[in-house]
Amino acid sequence: MAKKNIKELLSKSPDLLLVDFHADWCGPCQTMEPVISEVLDSMQGKIKLLKIDVEKHPQLAQQFAVRSIPHYALFKRGKILWRKGGIMTKKDLSQALKGFV
Incomplete structure (x- = not known):
């Protein structure tokens, strides 16, 4: 996805x-992939x-x-509602995001 499209999105x-x-190449990022997938599902x-x-x-990124990575940010209409870096448990990520849905 082009940078302009990402910013617009x-x-x-x-x-x-x-x-x-x-x-x-980031090991912790790979570790988080199934966690993110399960929580969002x-x-x-x-x-x-x-x-x-x-x-x-x-x-x-700048x-x-x-x-540092992994790093997560929750956006809505260009505003960051929540952000956190590093590895998180499924429970912690789920609890953090549930407050916004």
Whole structure:
């Protein structure tokens, strides 16, 4: 996805978007993939996932002050509602996101 399209999606989407800032080589990012998938599945489509590879989009990572990966940010219409970095348990991620759906 082109950078312009990503920015437009983040700023205009009426949906809740969980942005996963990651890199292919990142072990903790790979560990979190099934956790994110399970949590979002349990929310029945109320939160959409957008994965942003920080290697391919370093300007976006810098713009959103992503200093380490994995890093997650929940957006709605361009506003960050919640953000957190690092590995999280399924329970912790689920509890954090449930407050927004």
